[in-house]
Amino acid sequence: MIPRSFEYYSPRTLDEAVALLQKLGPEAKLLSGGQSLIPMMKLRLVSPEYIVDINRIPGLDYISESDGHLRIGALAREHQLESSEVVKTKFPLLADTAKVIADPLVRSQATVCGNLAHGDPANDHPATMLALGAKVIATGPQGQREIAIEDFFPGLFTTALEAEEILTEIKIPFPPPRSGGSYLKLERKVGDFATAGVAVQITLEDAETCTRAGIGLTNVGMTPIKAKQAEAFLTGKKLDEATIQQAAELAASESQPMDDIRGSADYKRDLVRVLTARALKHALDRAKGGA
Amino acid sequence: MAKVPINVKVNGVEHNVDIEPRLLLVHFLRENLRLTGTHIGCDTSHCGACTVVMDGRAIKSCTAFAVQADGRSIMTVEGLEQDGKLHPLQDGFFQEHGLQCGYCTPGMLMTGYVFLGTNNNPTEDEIRHAISGNLCRCTGYVNIVKAYQYAAQKMREGGAEDGAKNIA
Numbered sequence: 445m446i447p448r449s450f451e452y453y454s455p456r457t458l459d460e461a462v463a464l465l466q467k468l469g470p471e472a473k474l475l476s477g478g479q480s481l482i483p484m485m486k487l488r489l490v491s492p493e494y495i496v497d498i499n500r501i502p503g504l505d506y507i508s509e510s511d512g513h514l515r516i517g518a519l520a521r522e523h524q525l526e527s528s529e530v531v532k533t534k535f536p537l538l539a540d541t542a543k544v545i546a547d548p549l550v551r552s553q554a555t556v557c558g559n560l561a562h563g564d565p566a567n568d569h570p571a572t573m574l575a576l577g578a579k580v581i582a583t584g585p586q587g588q589r590e591i592a593i594e595d596f597f598p599g600l601f602t603t604a605l606e607a608e609e610i611l612t613e614i615k616i617p618f619p620p621p622r623s624g625g626s627y628l629k630l631e632r633k634v635g636d637f638a639t640a641g642v643a644v645q646i647t648l649e650d651a652e653t654c655t656r657a658g659i660g661l662t663n664v665g666m667t668p669i670k671a672k673q674a675e676a677f678l679t680g681k682k683l684d685e686a687t688i689q690q691a692a693e694l695a696a697s698e699s700q701p702m703d704d705i706r707g708s709a710d711y712k713r714d715l716v717r718v719l720t721a722r723a724l725k726h727a728l729d730r731a732k733g734g735a
Numbered sequence: 736m737a738k739v740p741i742n743v744k745v746n747g748v749e750h751n752v753d754i755e756p757r758l759l760l761v762h763f764l765r766e767n768l769r770l771t772g773t774h775i776g777c778d779t780s781h782c783g784a785c786t787v788v789m790d791g792r793a794i795k796s797c798t799a800f801a802v803q804a805d806g807r808s809i810m811t812v813e814g815l816e817q818d819g820k821l822h823p824l825q826d827g828f829f830q831e832h833g834l835q836c837g838y839c840t841p842g843m844l845m846t847g848y849v850f851l852g853t854n855n856n857p858t859e860d861e862i863r864h865a866i867s868g869n870l871c872r873c874t875g876y877v878n879i880v881k882a883y884q885y886a887a888q889k890m891r892e893g894g895a896e897d898g899a900k901n902i903a
Contacts, residue, residue, distance in 0.1 A: 445778055452739060452756035452802055475803075482798045483780050486759075495756065499803060521792075547868025549783055549846065552792040553799070634867040635781055 447485035454497045458583055458612065461498055465608040466585055468494045474610060475499070476519060477554035479546065480562045504612065507531065516614040522551035522559070534618060536730055537625025537645055541572045544627070547635045560596065561611040563603040566637040570597060570668030571660030572627055575643040578616045584609035597667040622648040624730030626723040629662065630715060632706065638663045639706040640715040642695070644723040648731045652682045657691075659720065664699035664712055671695040674720065683728050692721035741805040745770065746814030756802045761785045763801035764811060772812040772841050776870070783869035786842035787811050793849040795868075812841035815848065823889035824848060824882070833882030835873035842869045847883055855890045857883070 453468075455461040465472055473492035475481060476499065484490045498504070504519040507528050514535060516525075525531050525542035532539050545551055545559070545568050559569040560580065570593075573580075578593045582605055596604045605611060619625075629641035641662030649655045657678035659671040674694040681687050701712035738753040745768060752767060764770045764787065776784030778797050785796040788810040815822040824847045827833060834840045843866060850857070850865040857865070862883045863876070871879060 446759070446762075447757045449755065449757050451737075452800075454802075454805075475800075478800075478803075479780065479798060482800070485757075486778070495800075497803065523792075543864075547783070548865055549786055549793055549795050549868040550780065550798075553794050 445486040445488075447482075448488060448491040450492055451494045452497065453494060454500050456500055456502075458501055458504075458610065461496055461501060461610060462583060462585055462608060464494075464496050465610070468496070470607045472496050472607075474561075476558045476561075477521065479550045479554040480558070480564065480567075498610065509618070512618050514616045514618065516556050516616070518555065518557045518610065518612045520556050522546075522554045522556060523548065525556060526551070535576070535616070535625070537572055537575060537627050537643060537727075538616075540625075540627035541568050541643065544568065544629045544631065550635070557611045557614055560593075560614065561603060561605065563597060563599075563601045565597070565600065565665055565668050566663040567668075568627070568629065568638065568641055568643075568662055571641055571643040571662040573614065573616070574660030574668060574670045575625065575645040575658035576616050576619075577645075577658055578614050580604075580611055581613035581615060582606070582609040583612040588612070590615070594670050600666045619645065620647050622731050624727040624732070624734075626726035626730065628719045628723045628726070630719065637706075640664050640699070640701065640712045640719060642716060642719040642723045644720070644727045646678070646683070646724070646727045646731055648683075648728075651732070652684070652728075654678045654681055654683050659691075659695055661695065661699050661716060664701040664716055666700070669698060669700070671698045671720070673698055678724075683724065688721050688724045688728075691724065692717045695720040739802060741802055743801075743804045743806070744808045746810055754801050756800060758801045759797055760787070760789075760799040760801045760804055760809075761796035763804075764796060764809070767801075770811050770813050774838055774841055776838065776842075781870065782839070783842040783846065783866075784839050786845040786869065788845055788849055791849065793846045810845070810848070812844055815844060822848070823886040824851065826889065827882035827885035828879075831878050831881040831885050833874065833878045839869055839871045843871070843879055847886065851883065851887055851890055855887050857887060859884075 472494040475497040504517040506517040508515050559567045573593045580591045625645035627643045629638045643660040645658040647656040657675045661669040674691045678691050696713045696717035699716045701709045774784040776782035780798045787796045790807050
């Protein structure tokens with residue numbers, strides 16, 4: 445399969461990349477990892493006139509810590525999450541997620557920021573970032589602006605980014621002590637999109653009482669879904685079995701799955717219930733110091 | 736569409752070529768350079784038969800443009816053998832019968848080259864995780880895992896260059 449012809453640009457600075465996007469207009473597409481864009485171009489689902497390849501811009505491939513935040517640069521590859529010590533120890537939810545995105549070869553090219561910028565509700569990091577309360581940094585002609593992750597996915601394959609903006613960083617607050625997270629995804633085989641996936645991040649006040657809960661859902665709606673009712677329900681409650689089951693049912697009711705080759709809507713909704721309960725229990729164990 | 740010049744090192748040999756930006760890396764390797772050891776399997780980024788090493792990372796060459804390799808180093812299966820001597824991974828696939836039809840083998844080898852270069856004492860689970868993006872339709876993977884283990888042992892014994900050395 446051969447994509448349609450395009451003009452290729454390879455800027456060496458962010459300023460140059462933004463200027464190119466301004467000049468070329470909405471027919472330009474950014475290329476970072478390319479693991480979603482290139483297959484879509486080969487299938488001719490998209491045929492951009494211009495490709496702006498940001499891979500040669502230095503200094504964007506970082507995963508770093510500063511000002512109480514984990515910062516993931518535009519060119520940090522998924523496999524870097526798998527091998528990052530700070531991610532493994534402080535953000536097990538991210539480490540869980542990185543392991544189940546596509547396959548190791550795709551992860552050595554695919555970028556974390558691209559996983560969000562693609563705007564695909566079947567991608568895994570949107571749910572993770574919703575659970576973690578991340579912020580997205582967009583760089584455009586007017587400089588940088590910060591977008592809360594819950595405002596980032598207005599519609600199917602649509603993000604809050606303007607045509608001339610680049611997602612340059614994901615910023616995630618460091619979880620307070622007694623926090624834990626978990627990502628659970630059911631996939632038919634390695635490399636498939638989720639039949640359903642659930643990301644959970646909780647913080648405990650004392651042994652069992654939850655002060656903050658973040659829950660994101662993968663591939664059960666037109667956009668990534670933040671299970672707000674389940675989150676609100678859990679806040680301030682002791683996380684016993686009955687509470688967890690009730691929250692799981694709320695999360696299931698907030699999902700909006702459709703019938704497709706991966707299963708019926710009813711099946712997927714029930715899957716959200718089961719995965720939410722399991723992920724909450726796993727996150728609770730981790731918040732109490734378990735693995 | 737206008738062609739663009741690229742300079743790419745493949746298995747240590749520099750090539751200066753003018754290409755169309757839409758040319759996929761796998762087509763560049765197979766058709767322009769006639770390095771047909773790299774296979775096209777699914778052409779949809781699922782099977783891993785087209786795996787090559789770019790600047791130390793194992794990637795699917797059906798899901799990269801050749802122009803992205805400008806200024807970079809590529810290693811293909813043809814680059815594994817050195818001075819007439821098989822790489823321990825190639826030897827392992829031979830000794831352990833790690834292939835039947837051989838179609839997936841170049842990809843399996845290149846994935847293994849990077850993987851064993853960073854972990855030359857892997858568990859079976861780690862091996863199976865590492866090859867989860869490389870599909871084999873013949874062997875059931877058992878002998879491929881054994882071939883990796885064979886190669887890992889040879890590399891630990893220092894019988895050959897360690898992985899990732901020749902890449903850049």
